[in-house]
Amino acid sequence: MGILDQLGIEPGALLVNIVGFILLFLLLRKFAFGPISNLLSARAQKVAEDVQQAADARQEADAHLASIQERREELLAEVDTEADQARKRAQHEVQRLLEEARARARERELHAEKNIAAQTERAIQELRADVTGLAVGFSERLLAQSLDTERHQALVDKFIEDVEKMAAEEGQT
């Protein structure tokens, strides 16, 4: 005890300090370090969970993106097919319209040819009837009067002239 006295150490104060420190330790552990430690553990757990959730969400998003890209490829393929079919349909339609137009033109051409032939025939018929009439008239006039050579020649010329005139009129029509 002599040494302790010389050093100024009082056993009572020493003991009180020890008890005080132990009490402080227990109180700090209970009311400060414990709650802070628990909070940090909870935060670490939360961060780990959030990271895991983020990884899951990323994986899900990647899968979703892959399915979207796959669907896009399918749609593009469908669009290509549709466009191809439409192009073929359009070409087919153009071909059909062309053939139809050609047929119609040919039909009109034939119709025009028939009309021309019919009109020609009719003109010939009319000409024939006119010539017959003229020939009948000429014969009637020939029979009604005696003809000399000069007169005969004049009648013939007149007949030919009438025929040419008629032919010219027919050509004009």
Place this chain on the structure above:
Amino acid sequence: MLEEHGTWLNALLPLLPEWAHGVVNVNVMTGWLAAAVLLVLMWRCARNLQLIPRSGWQTAGEFVWESMTGLCKEIIGPGGARFAPFLGTLFLYILLMNLFGIIPGFLSPTASLNMTAALALTTIIVVQYFGFRERGIRYLLHFVGEPRWLFIINIPIHVIGELSRILSLSFRLFGNIFGEDMVLAKFIALGAVSIGIFVIPVPLQLPMVLFHILVSLIQAAVFTMLAAVYIAGAVEAPAEESRR
């Protein structure tokens, strides 16, 4: 001694009951005051804790805790975080008591051997407790040492080594803080004397106050780190024991 200078708490001494006069002195009361301040500060830090910190108090509390667990893991190992409450209390308490010396009208309780010896004694007892808790009865082999057949010599040497730790811890802290407080007191006295020369008192102690803060931090850290090293030595199995 420094107590002779008197502090604000000297006024409370006459109010103490008769039986407390040999037990409670100014240093003890300053220690209590430091403990109360520390409790209030740390309680404030740990109040309304949120997963996302919204107050500086919580951030400060988390910083203290993270620093202490980091120190423990670094010195003791991956499992060292479980000793952080004890070492954290030790560090903060010593630091606060050291800093009390720069408050006018107060003395550092750690400038008294009563306080430093109490802390050192508690530390060594706690180290033995941790040693037995972690390694059981095999902790005693730590005192036997190597080679085993020299146990008769080894055991007294190791026991003396453990006891000397109490002395080294307590006298190191006491000597540094007592010396700092003495220097501070002398410089304050020198500043008072300077009135005769400069007409106004010159705060000559100001650089020493800054130095006191630095020494307070260093001494608290040294005490805590040594305690951590002692704990690490007590809870770690020796290499030979690990191989077995």
